[in-house]
Amino acid sequence: MTSTLQDSARHVRNGIQAATAGLVGRDQLAELIVLAAVAGEHLLVIGPPGTAKSAVVRRVAQALGGRYFEYLLGRFTEPSELFGPVDLRKLREGTVETDVTGMLPEADVAFLDEVFLGSTAILNTLLGVLNERRFRRGHTQVDCPLRVAVGAANALPDDEGLAAFADRFLLHLFVEPVPDHQLEAMLAGGWRSDAAPAATPAGLVHLDTLCRTLHDVQLEAVRPVLAEAVRDLRRAGVHLSDRRIVKSQRLIAAAAVLAGRREAGPADLWPLLYVLPTKEAQHSARDVLKEQLAHATHPHLFSAVEAASMQPMSRVGRLVDGARRCLGSAEAGRTAEAEALLREIDANFHADALPAELAECRRSLAALLAVAA
């Protein structure tokens, strides 16, 4: 059973890798979509337009399999554009039924761009879909298979009503344009990914295996650490609603499950950072929780952990994974990749404090460059 769990976690990880191939600096978003899907929660992405948000969601949905629905909302978007048109045949018979074929109520993964521009009617109906996985309109009542909805906007809303709607997204991710030093990699990756074939769907079966295991996860070892972290945040003036605190346990359990474990430990606390609703709160929390996040780690969700913790040890997993892929690759550009990895290792880790796994990777990468010289 555990091997099945680990097998499923590995399949999902492969899906993330396939989905983000060529999309520089967007692994964190892909990883958080999967974390949210396993936890049965939703993700809100805040950032400027043109930061590849929809491309990542589309490709993760492709990699996971299942039905995908995407829509760019505007002030004049009609509910029927998201949920389906009124069934005229039924209307003639005197009932107001919605034909949801191919629309949001039938989707496994949904991406709603400019989500806060939706009308009151749309947002109220969306609440039912997001919270209860149930679509209600007129005489139509449908259970929705929705695993994860990703909402996107340029900024968090000031309006109180909309802020309450934003609060329904447990995970908040703030994305920035790709930094200057990654521009070349972004251009090359974007060129390659345009020509790359779509990821082969891993199938929702692996996601289902992980979701089913969620409630079996033992949280006893992490609960005191979580409570202490919340107390530390409160002392620093960073507050979370009780609902978000309780629900953060789902994300912690999902992190453990995605690592192929049925027990969560202090190393799985890192999703708490993404539960904090504002950029400022997340920024403060990195300092306040420095000690608790120092040992944050995950065998698959490297970028999400690294961005949450921003500490050297959280890089280990990504560097080891990158080194293994580089060493196993036959591509011509692998020496440049090896040099970049060695630079990052030597700039961030003391030689005598290198974790054994990373020290081994460093030796192999150095040998690769020595042969290439």
Add this chain to the structure above:
Amino acid sequence: MNPGLPCRWRACADAPAPQAVVAWGDVAPRLGARVATLPEASQARLQATAGRDVLVLFGAEADLPWVDGVAYAAPRREAPALWLPTLWEPDVPLDLLERALAAAHRRTPLLLWPRPSVAVPLDRQRPWPQAPLAAWAERWRDR
């Protein structure tokens, strides 16, 4: 540590992004040889300075070369004219140390290093393609 600047070094908890690569002793000529193999466009993006025992190259993180034995350096926000190894920092307020070193050496910016314990002036950087490589190589040979 330099005489008159009694401070200890401690491991840096948050290593900054490297902005320079530093090669001491025998590693300096090896780093120089590595840079010579880079494409011309990459070489043109690097600035360099050298001493009898050291070669320092400045550039964007992605442009900095690697050879076994190099270390990386960067200034800190609170002391922009004081370059330090990414992995180590002095256990004194950096802004005060920056001012004290500037007064003592009368040259800035400075690279401060724990082992060997020296301060290297960085005010004579040149673009790598215009660096006096032959003179530097001779200097390293005569160490």
